[in-house]
Amino acid sequence: MNKSLNPYLIVISIDALNALDFDYIKTLPTFKTFFDEGSYVRQLMSIYPSLTYPCHTTMITGMYPNRHGIVSNKIAQPSRYLHESWYWYYNYIKAPTLFDYAMKGGYTCGAIMWPAMAGAPITYNLPEIWPVKLENFIKVYLKNSTKNLFCSILKNFKPHLKIQPGVDNFSDNIANELIIRKQPHLLCIHFTELDLTRHQLGLYNDKNKAILRTMDGRLAKIIASTKQAGIYDKTTFMVLGDHGTSNYNNYICLNGLFKRKGWIKTNPNKKIIFWKAFANACGGSAHIYARPQNDTTFLSKVYQTLTGLCADPRNGIKCVYTNGETNDLYGLNNDFQFVLEAADGYAFRNNICNSLVVPISHFKRSNVADHGFLPSHQTMRTMLLAKGRGICSNIMIPRASLINIAPTIAKLLHLPMKNMAGTSLNKLLT
Numbered sequence: 001m002n003k004s005l006n007p008y009l010i011v012i013s014i015d016a017l018n019a020l021d022f023d024y025i026k027t028l029p030t031f032k033t034f035f036d037e038g039s040y041v042r043q044l045m046s047i048y049p050s051l052t053y054p055c056h057t058t059m060i061t062g063m064y065p066n067r068h069g070i071v072s073n074k075i076a077q078p079s080r081y082l083h084e085s086w087y088w089y090y091n092y093i094k095a096p097t098l099f100d101y102a103m104k105g106g107y108t109c110g111a112i113m114w115p116a117m118a119g120a121p122i123t124y125n126l127p128e129i130w131p132v133k134l135e136n137f138i139k140v141y142l143k144n145s146t147k148n149l150f151c152s153i154l155k156n157f158k159p160h161l162k163i164q165p166g167v168d169n170f171s172d173n174i175a176n177e178l179i180i181r182k183q184p185h186l187l188c189i190h191f192t193e194l195d196l197t198r199h200q201l202g203l204y205n206d207k208n209k210a211i212l213r214t215m216d217g218r219l220a221k222i223i224a225s226t227k228q229a230g231i232y233d234k235t236t237f238m239v240l241g242d243h244g245t246s247n248y249n250n251y252i253c254l255n256g257l258f259k260r261k262g263w264i265k266t267n268p269n270k271k272i273i274f275w276k277a278f279a280n281a282c283g284g285s286a287h288i289y290a291r292p293q294n295d296t297t298f299l300s301k302v303y304q305t306l307t308g309l310c311a312d313p314r315n316g317i318k319c320v321y322t323n324g325e326t327n328d329l330y331g332l333n334n335d336f337q338f339v340l341e342a343a344d345g346y347a348f349r350n351n352i353c354n355s356l357v358v359p360i361s362h363f364k365r366s367n368v369a370d371h372g373f374l375p376s377h378q379t380m381r382t383m384l385l386a387k388g389r390g391i392c393s394n395i396m397i398p399r400a401s402l403i404n405i406a407p408t409i410a411k412l413l414h415l416p417m418k419n420m421a422g423t424s425l426n427k428l429l430t
Helices: 019-025 029-037 052-061 098-104 138-143 147-156 164-183 194-199 207-229 254-260 296-310 323-330 402-412
Strands: 009-013 039-045 109-111 124-126 186-191 234-242 244-250 264-268 272-275 277-282 287-292 316-324 338-342 346-350 355-360 382-388 397-403
Touching: 009 052, 009 109, 009 207, 009 402, 019 039, 019 109, 019 382, 029 207, 029 234, 029 382, 052 098, 052 402, 098 109, 098 402, 124 147, 124 164, 138 147, 147 164, 164 186, 164 207, 164 338, 186 207, 194 207, 234 287, 234 402, 244 338, 254 264, 254 277, 272 277, 277 346, 287 296, 296 316, 296 338, 316 323, 323 338, 338 346, 397 402
Parallel strands: 009 186, 009 234, 039 397, 109 124, 109 186, 244 346
Antiparallel strands: 039 382, 234 382, 244 355, 264 272, 277 287, 287 338, 316 338
16 A cells, blocks of 8 residues: 555445436535535446346456356345345355455555445454344344444344334445544445335436435435544545436246246246246346256257247337346346346346235335346436546546446556456556
């Protein structure tokens, strides 16, 4: 680390911040300072699938999912298809991250509710993770966070933490305490209330503006904390989203179709006890796993079935890709064989249902909007705002991608990251 430079960089991720929010946030006082004093990317393209965990991993690796390994929010697990594990843990990431390089370079690092960070070897870590089975929130946080945050976690923990804005308040308080007391050189913070609200109420709803006003206040507190800590003039601030959101009215439930074809078998409790083909829902897209993978006859049968479904617009499937096609086009590859993209008004769901297309009203607990669609989808785009140390003023880049974030941060912090798919947004930098 260049001790004489001693830079600081704070990344604030507002989950589901949409490019369509642009005109409104320009009217908010703290957001407005980014336009007055800094620069921005008007449309920041997501990756495929446009889901929180792959997106945030791309932000800190500069790589696509085919290289960093986080291909969805949830791990495909047919045996527990309605309660799959999430990609919570850092050891799922297969590529070097900004944190790896920063720690090696002598920087201190912090992550507050950043996805896929449980167990990360960094200085200060409160990862995004929540209880399963009989665990409770406080035990999960204490188990997976660094010990140097225990006092702050216990101090700020509230009984109904899982209800927003409780989680964001919790993250907010701990992040500000960390800035004031410890001044990590690289700090990444993830806020999720906007995303939750858009899932539940849709892309356009009356609460959006109120949450964005709250976020404006959160940004103001973070900036004030850097001033209190005496590092404001040495700090770069970056605010961005990870993906957009699209409304839907119907679910596509492929696993029911696969069961009717004999490719899935369940016991009386609807637990999958055998499968040859399985669809793992990723919101606006789905990954199709088929086995054995070397059975070309069966793979051909699955592909023909999927393309046949795609030919009828009533099925809500916009297109079918092979994994080779998504690898070439979008940097998405794993051990699935096919990827489906939903048409507007549709999203995928893992449930085994009697019909392929099921109205959302069929389910007691249903969202009305999701993401996971192609990054080219009109409402999947987000934005990037930046100001402070190393950032030009009054520069607007019309379009860039999440793949550019890690290279830009690496350049600001003088980190020798190699072999990234993205390049630095040099026009933003002084």
